[in-house]
Amino acid sequence: MATMHALLLRIVLAAALATLAAGFIATHPASAADLRPRIEIDGAIVTLGDLFDGAGDLTDRAVFRAPDLGVTGALPAADAVKAAVAAGLAVDRLPTFASVTVVRRAVMVDAEALRMLVAEAAATRLGAATENVEVTIDGTVAPVAAAATAVAPAVLSDFVLQSASGRFNAIIAIDVGGSSRPIALSGRAVETMAVPVLNRPIDRRAVIHASDVTIVRIDKRRVPGTAAIDTDELVDMAAKRPLRAGELIATADVEPPRVVLRGDLITLQYSRPGLTLSARGRALGDGAKGDIVSVLNEQSKRTIQGIVTGAGTVAVTASSPTVVKTAMN
Structure with a gap:
């Protein structure tokens, strides 16, 4: 029991x-499913699995076309539910929002990315380093959307460079997902080199200081072999002629600054073991440090040569003390 x-x-x-x-x-x-208020997709088709949580076996069912690459669209929630019901998907409850935000993901290829593709191709043709190639693209280039899943969003598919003028024509293939979109570019690509130029005018005989020099990049073909290509060739040198800002400077346009000028009153110095002499004299010529100049001893009216050692100072080079004494007294 x-x-x-x-x-x-x-x-x-x-x-x-x-x-x-x-x-x-x-x-x-x-099979109940909930509609998502926002989705982000990569493909050209919107599926039930994109739109609904819990789409189950109907996840891959295509129901709408996606927006263009990089575009955000709005899908009416009622249309999404209607498409789901028509496909046999049970919707748990009606959404409280009016539309679904649909984002088509993309990688934006901007003008700089396109310029780099051209620069790399031009560098190969010119036998130059990519960073030394300057590319100018004709017109304005707007960013182009490529597929977010693309391994190489943009690829150079054709390139023609006229080495004499630097003009180029290029075709860039943009991966838009399953196909490519060609972009035609034209412009100029040249090898450049860094050179020092002045950032202000310099008068004749004025000394060039480091703050007066700026480095610019210009077409390598415009740089003559006589041009100064290093700042060390200009800094602390004096201009032999008036120099303009921004112009290429030849090494022959500068010289060591003259610290003794013709007519200057200078100090003559002579020194050797056991003997030191000094006298005042008048320079008979200009001289930079290390130059040999002639000096007139104003007292003895004799002329003696020496090496310029600094501003207003000349070291006597005569080897005979007797000659020196005669000239300096």
Whole structure:
């Protein structure tokens, strides 16, 4: 009797659980899905799996075309639900929002990326380093959208360079996902080199300081072999002629600054072990440090040569003390 009672109790309990389960399933179907308010996709087609959480076996069902690459669109929520129901997808509840934001992901290829592709190709043709190639693209180039999944969003498919003029024509293939979009470019690509120029005019005989010099890059073909190409060739040198800002400077246009000028009153110095002499004289010529100049001793009216050692100072070079004494006294 006890055994029969236990059996009946198990049957009643099982029936109750089955009833509860059936009610739950009726309220929450196995295929029930929720519409997402915002989605981001890579492909050209929007699927139920993109739009709904819990799309199940219908995940890959295509229902709408996606916006263009890089474009964000709005899909009416009612249209999304209607498409889902038509495909046999049970929707758990109606959305509280009016539309679904659909973002088509993309990689934007800008003018700088296109310029680099051209620079690399031009560098190969010119036998130059890429960073030394200056590319100017004709017109304005707007950013171009490429597929977000592209391994190489932009590839140079054709390139023609006229070495004499630097003019180029190029075709860039943009990966738009499953196909490519050609972009035609034209412009100029030249090898440049860094050269020092003045950032202000310099008068004749004025000394060039480091702050007066700026480095610019110009077409390498415009740089003559006589041009100064290093700042060390200009800094602390004096202009032999008036120099304009921005112009290329020849090494022959500068010289060591003259620290002794013709007519200057200078100090003559002579020194050797056991003997030191000095006198005042008048320079008979100009001289930079290290130059040999002639000096007139104004007292003895004799002329003696020496090496310019600094501003207003000349070291006598005569080897005979007797000659020196005669000239300096």
